[in-house]
Amino acid sequence: MRAIGVDIGGTKLAIGSVGHSGQLRDFELTPLPTKHYDRLIAHITARIAELTDGSANRPAVGIAMAAWLSPDRGDVVSAVSLGWERRQLRQDLARSTGLHTVLHNDANAAAWGEYVLAGAxxxxxxxxxxxxxxxxxxxxxxxxxxxxxxxxxxxxxxxxxxxxxxxxxxxxxxxxxxxxxxxxxxxxxxxxxxxxxxxxxxxxxxxxxxxxxxxxxxxxxxxxxxxxxxxxxxxxxxxxxxxxxxxxxxxxxxxxxxxxxxxxxxxxxxxxxxxxxxxxxxxxxRAGNRAGVLGAAELAVQPQPGL
Ligand SMILES: [Zn+2]
Known part of the structure; x- marks a missing residue:
């Protein structure tokens, strides 16, 4: 497993992993279990622990979400659909999972997913x-x-x-x-x-x-x-x-x-x-509602994710 992608939507949560073949695996789309920030962090952390259980390596994690992000893509400045303001999402998830974590706007991540499918x-x-x-x-x-x-x-x-x-x-x-x-x-x-x-x-x-x-x-x-x-x-x-x-x-x-x-x-x-x-x-x-997860996962293993 190279990377895990997580797409946090206003009403849905999608997660999946990408192996060395580049194929998206373990894809799961569920209703968003909660909009409460700390509880959602705990839920995502638990799901990532399940996915990585037994894995020999430590995958990177890419998060996609519909939000205004800080220019360094560390913080959620505002996520209207979740009622979040000023949340240090990248840092909080990296700390709770112990894994390298990147954060991107959901449309940016979906674009990267389609770009990968188009042969990059x-x-x-x-x-x-x-x-x-x-x-x-x-x-x-x-x-x-x-x-x-x-x-x-x-x-x-x-x-x-x-x-x-x-x-x-x-x-x-x-x-x-x-x-x-x-x-x-x-x-x-x-x-x-x-x-x-x-x-x-x-x-x-x-x-x-x-x-x-x-x-x-x-x-x-x-x-x-x-x-x-x-x-x-x-x-x-x-x-x-x-x-x-x-x-x-x-x-x-x-x-x-x-x-x-x-x-x-x-x-x-x-x-x-x-x-x-x-x-x-x-x-x-081509990827439909999987594009955000695929793109976020692939961006997590980019040597220089964005400018
Ligand atoms: Zn406008």
């Missing part, structure tokens, strides 16, 4: 967008995860695609997340369905995916709007890092090929930048 290309820029409740992201350049001077790198959901657009939770307007998060796509589909006289009160993400795949034109319009926003964001990314690959993950990626085709068509319409037409390869994520 050592050159160029690889980007992942997680289309979940919000839009997260991760940027890997020349084999290194970019985390930024203040830990903000990869917050691609807040690339502004329309300065006059709807208000975003971040305080700005017209961010990518306002159009392309799973939450935004569901809200847009519900609004259009209601306008068409449908009972939308019980619609969920899977309903929207099913409607899109059945050719519901109202839902497809919402997906086209999301795809256009993603393409505009890709155009901006091209000016900064010119990615060769953009992977779409998160809950909304379950819409599947309908979303993929819409984004590919929208990306093909990106305005040229000078004489250059940026054309990143767009693909769907």
């Amino acid at each position: 290309p050592s050159e160029g820029a690889f980007v992942m967008l997680t289309l979940g409740t919000d839009v997260g992201g991760g940027v890997i350049c020349d084999g290194r995860l970019i985390t930024g001077a203040s830990g903000l790198a990869g917050e691609l959901g807040h690339l502004q695609v329309d300065s006059t657009g709807p208000a975003c939770v971040c305080g700005r307007r017209g961010c990518l997340a306002v159009y392309a998060s799973g939450k935004a796509i569901l809200a847009g589909a519900v609004e259009r369905g209601r306008a068409a006289g449908l009972d939308t009160s019980a619609w969920t993400g899977p309903d929207v995916a099913a409607r899109a795949n059945a050719g519901d034109t109202a839902v497809l319009t919402v997906i086209d709007d999301a795809a256009r926003a993603i393409a505009l964001a890709c155009g901006q990314l091209a000016c900064v890092i010119d990615p060769h690959t953009v992977v779409l993950g998160g809950g909304a990626s379950a819409i599947g090929d309908v979303l993929l085709d819409a984004v590919r068509k929208a990306v093909a319409r990106i305005e040229p930048i000078g004489p250059v037409h940026p054309r990143p390869h767009i693909s769907l994520a």
Whole structure:
């Protein structure tokens, strides 16, 4: 066993290990047993002890979580969904497990997981967008995860695609997340369905995916709007890092090929930048809800985990 990955979500906890083959093993996804900080640390420590019982070596531990982290990725500055503020998570878990521990934003970790599955290309820029409740992201350049001077790198959901657009939770307007998060796509589909006289009160993400795949034109319009926003964001990314690959993950990626085709068509319409037409390869994520655990585990054994 080389490493253990732990993905702490707002309602779920995922854990697994990575051996020398690179395969994710012992994957387990359960409801989050508690939001109480000390009790959750004790629970994770016990699970790690179970996984390492009988193991000859001492694996590293990678933690992924949806939170604002300190720039050195040692502390959780704020995890709204758990009600945590200023917690020294990396230090506390390293102390309780006695194992080398790293901490990363969950979307960054998921991006690293998808990057590993894509063969970890050592050159160029690889980007992942997680289309979940919000839009997260991760940027890997020349084999290194970019985390930024203040830990903000990869917050691609807040690339502004329309300065006059709807208000975003971040305080700005017209961010990518306002159009392309799973939450935004569901809200847009519900609004259009209601306008068409449908009972939308019980619609969920899977309903929207099913409607899109059945050719519901109202839902497809919402997906086209999301795809256009993603393409505009890709155009901006091209000016900064010119990615060769953009992977779409998160809950909304379950819409599947309908979303993929819409984004590919929208990306093909990106305005040229000078004489250059940026054309990143767009693909769907492969690891699903395992990406965060895989990426966190793999980041834990990186000699230099990020910049
Ligand atoms: Zn925003």
